[in-house]
Amino acid sequence: MAHPCDCLTDSRQEETAYQTLHQVIVDYDRDPKNLIQILHMAQAIFGYLPEATQRYICTEMDLPFSQVSGVVSFYSYFSTQPKGRHTIQVCLGTACYVRGGKKVLEALKESLGIDVGETTEDRRFSLEVKRCIGACGLAPAVAIDDFVHKRVNPNKLQEILSQYE
Ligand code: FES
Structure with a gap:
């Protein structure tokens, strides 16, 4: 049975992950030239790159979704699905x-x-x-x-x- 606090823990972890990603984007000057490095860092933080994370990056960097999702789908290194253990x-x-x-x-x-x-x-x-x-x-x-x-x-x-x- 799931622990009653699991959801809370998950949402706190997610909040912390997005705070870290925000800092990464700021550290890379929100520069589109650094998009690939930012995506690498985002995948390291979340384990994969779900659509919500890609949209967050778009908003923070003021980029169209098609640009970010295009880079994610081009490189086989990036994954939009959670990986196995x-x-x-x-x-x-x-x-x-x-x-x-x-x-x-x-x-x-x-x-x-x-x-x-x-x-x-x-x-x-x-x-x-x-x-x-x-x-x-x-x-x-x-x-x-x-x-x-x-x-x-x-x-x-x-x-x-x-x-x-
Ligand atoms: S071709 Fe398989 S290890 Fe080199």
């Missing part, structure tokens, strides 16, 4: 691709029931692809958070995923 990055660089990276990705999509760019309903995992994660000699590689799993094959996936709560 763990981010899986399947490498589809050349070495990993030819050694079975695509099969690993398909197996992960099926096992998690999500597509690339999505998050499982229980927020346990988000799924992404990368071009190279620097482990070509031990391809195919899959990074989960900061750890790179090497020579991954579909049969190893359940054992790997079970290490993450």
Whole structure:
């Protein structure tokens, strides 16, 4: 059961987050040239960039919504959905691709029931692809958070995923 003060705590956290974002925008002189840096900071503060946060930035910087949302959708780094507790990055660089990276990705999509760019309903995992994660000699590689799993094959996936709560 939810604690009776949870909502209050959430709204206080949100208020503090917006105060921090306001300070970031002021520190960057409300300059449109700094929009990408401001969006990076906003994502670091909120964990993702929901429409409400993008609109707040528009208002504070006096920019049209289309300009901010255009930048957010252009860069794959930015996310408009909350991320999972763990981010899986399947490498589809050349070495990993030819050694079975695509099969690993398909197996992960099926096992998690999500597509690339999505998050499982229980927020346990988000799924992404990368071009190279620097482990070509031990391809195919899959990074989960900061750890790179090497020579991954579909049969190893359940054992790997079970290490993450
Ligand atoms: S191509 Fe996958 S680690 Fe380099």
